[in-house]
Amino acid sequence: MTGVFAVSLCRAQNAEAPGDCLGIDFDPGHPVTIAKIIANQPQVHFLKNVSDQASCPAATDACQQKAYVIPGDLVLVGKTGGAFSCVSYESPNARKVSWTNDWLPTGSMTPVMPSPVPSRADWIGTWVHSAGHITIAAGKEGKLSIKAEGFYAAAQNVHTGVLDATAKPANGLLQFADDGTISFSKENDDKGSCLVRMQRIEALLVVEDNNACGGAMVTFTGFYRKK
Numbered sequence: 595m596t597g598v599f600a601v602s603l604c605r606a607q608n609a610e611a612p613g614d615c616l617g618i619d620f621d622p623g624h625p626v627t628i629a630k631i632i633a634n635q636p637q638v639h640f641l642k643n644v645s646d647q648a649s650c651p652a653a654t655d656a657c658q659q660k661a662y663v664i665p666g667d668l669v670l671v672g673k674t675g676g677a678f679s680c681v682s683y684e685s686p687n688a689r690k691v692s693w694t695n696d697w698l699p700t701g702s703m704t705p706v707m708p709s710p711v712p713s714r715a716d717w718i719g720t721w722v723h724s725a726g727h728i729t730i731a732a733g734k735e736g737k738l739s740i741k742a743e744g745f746y747a748a749a750q751n752v753h754t755g756v757l758d759a760t761a762k763p764a765n766g767l768l769q770f771a772d773d774g775t776i777s778f779s780k781e782n783d784d785k786g787s788c789l790v791r792m793q794r795i796e797a798l799l800v801v802e803d804n805n806a807c808g809g810a811m812v813t814f815t816g817f818y819r820k821k
Contacts, residue, residue, distance in 0.1 A: 603819040611645060613650070614642025614645050614697055615643060615681070615697050616643075616695055617680075617723075618680070618805045619696045622778065622789060622804075624735070625732060627672075628670060630669075630672050631702055632702065632703060633665055637743065638663050638664070639660070639661070639662040640662065640663075641699075642656075642697075653677075659696060661694045665758075669681040669682065669683045669703065670683070670815075674700060676703065677700055679703070680696075680698065681698050682694070684816055687819070688724040688821045695818075706796075710744070716790075717794065719820045722820075722821045723814075726743050728757070730768075733760050735762075738760070740758075740768075741757075742756065742814060743757075744756075744808055745807065746789050753810050755808015755813075755814065756807075756808065758786070758791060759772065759774040761774045765775075769789070770789075771783075772787050799817075799820070801815055803815055803817055
């Protein structure tokens with residue numbers, strides 16, 4: 595459980611300043627780093643950006659945000675600036691899209707490795723998230739069938755996204771581009787294809803995409819729990 599959340603995209607923007615943390619970039623060549631909060635304190639508060647206050651991020655009361663994480667929470671980790679790391683966090687139990695993108699002390703977390711060789715059964719099931727659901731079923735020749743629907747509630751309407759792909763897990767990852775018939779590559783990312791990568795971490799399905807899998811603001815990125 596955490597405190598108050600700031601709602602924003604889980605993606606960094608091109609104009610991001612070195613001292614600002616606006617989200618996590620998608621890299622077709624490398625899975626996102628996932629870390630667990632291990633601090634010896636009940637709450638670890640997020641820290642402000644340099645654009646909020648010139649002296650931040652820093653371990654001071656002036657830089658401390660209201661939002662916080664607690665030991666055991668998982669976060670997505672991006673760039674590191676000195677003693678602080680840019681992270682994106684949303685509770686897997688959140689009922690609505692509610693990402694916090696801010697700095698945390700690097701020493702308050704430790705990297706978590708994905709399951710090295712998940713079995714097909716480890717992937718299969720219906721996985722739910724505040725912005726949608728993913729159903730993974732057994733396919734032919736060791737492949738898996740992935741079907742999903744995501745949404746983003748805008749001011750005037752609801753933007754949606756759909757996944758319908760077939761892919762085979764490899765090296766502990768389940769990743770695909772569009773329907774799985776084209777390569778998961780930077781070239782296809784640059785062309786605007788929908789790229790999705792999944793990892794099994796503890797009891798969760800951790801998903802990241804390149805923000806090209808649906809309407810405006812729609813992303814499947816997040817921590818999914820099995821229904």
